[in-house]
Amino acid sequence: MKRYFLVSIILLSIFYTSCIPYKDTLYLQNKSTATDSLQVIVEQQKPYRVQINDILNVRIKVTDQDNVQIFNPIGIGNLNASGSERAYFDGFTVDLHGNIRIPELGEMNVLGYTTTEIEKLITDKLLEDQFKETANIFVTVKLTGLRYTTYGEIGKGMQTIYQERVNIFEAIANAGDITDTGDKTDVLIVRQYPQGQKIHHIDLTDLNVMNSPYYYVQPNDMIYVKPVKQKSWGTGTNALQNISSIATILSLVTTSILLFQRI
Structure with a gap:
């Protein structure tokens, strides 16, 4: 009888420790204040x-649009391309020196500039070399989609979203969400900087993640979702899966005990 009691205690311990806690599966929990309080989140x-x-x-518009055809090369590289491929052929790639090369204007260094600042650079250059104020120059500069990479316990691969602003939850949803065995409490973001790469950690189960400077995804980010420790144990992720596993183990243990008692 004592043996059965001991086995039951061991199995119950395995049951409670092998399940993934419910709180670790929920996004945006209010961990610091009462659940019925109003909290204002300031996005950064x-x-x-x-x-x-x-x-x-880069797109340039003037009063006489025929005068800027050379600045707006649409589909010259590959007319059959679409999406990110089309952007590759039509866009201006920032080279290793931080320059882009625009027809007639030549090379312009844009490394470290915002798109608004680049618009002003191009406008000033056009007024200096090509047009007068009366041409009513209007320049728009945008990133050709926000590209990032996901791997680990999430849909894997290079993702592209055609928006100027994408938060971490939109990026994860676009990749297919985090699996049941993914660790939402410590998601890694590998971010590019002029001096190299840095790794940042964010907790997606905490509501305060919206205050994080890494809440919004940047181009070329890599998002890595680690597996929870329960995955390496080979146990189930929920109670039903563990009950099935424990029932199998209990049956095996009971059979073994009966066999030993007969010996």
């Missing part, structure tokens, strides 16, 4: 500054 996002290998979409 600094203007993105262009990096090497970014692809910029």
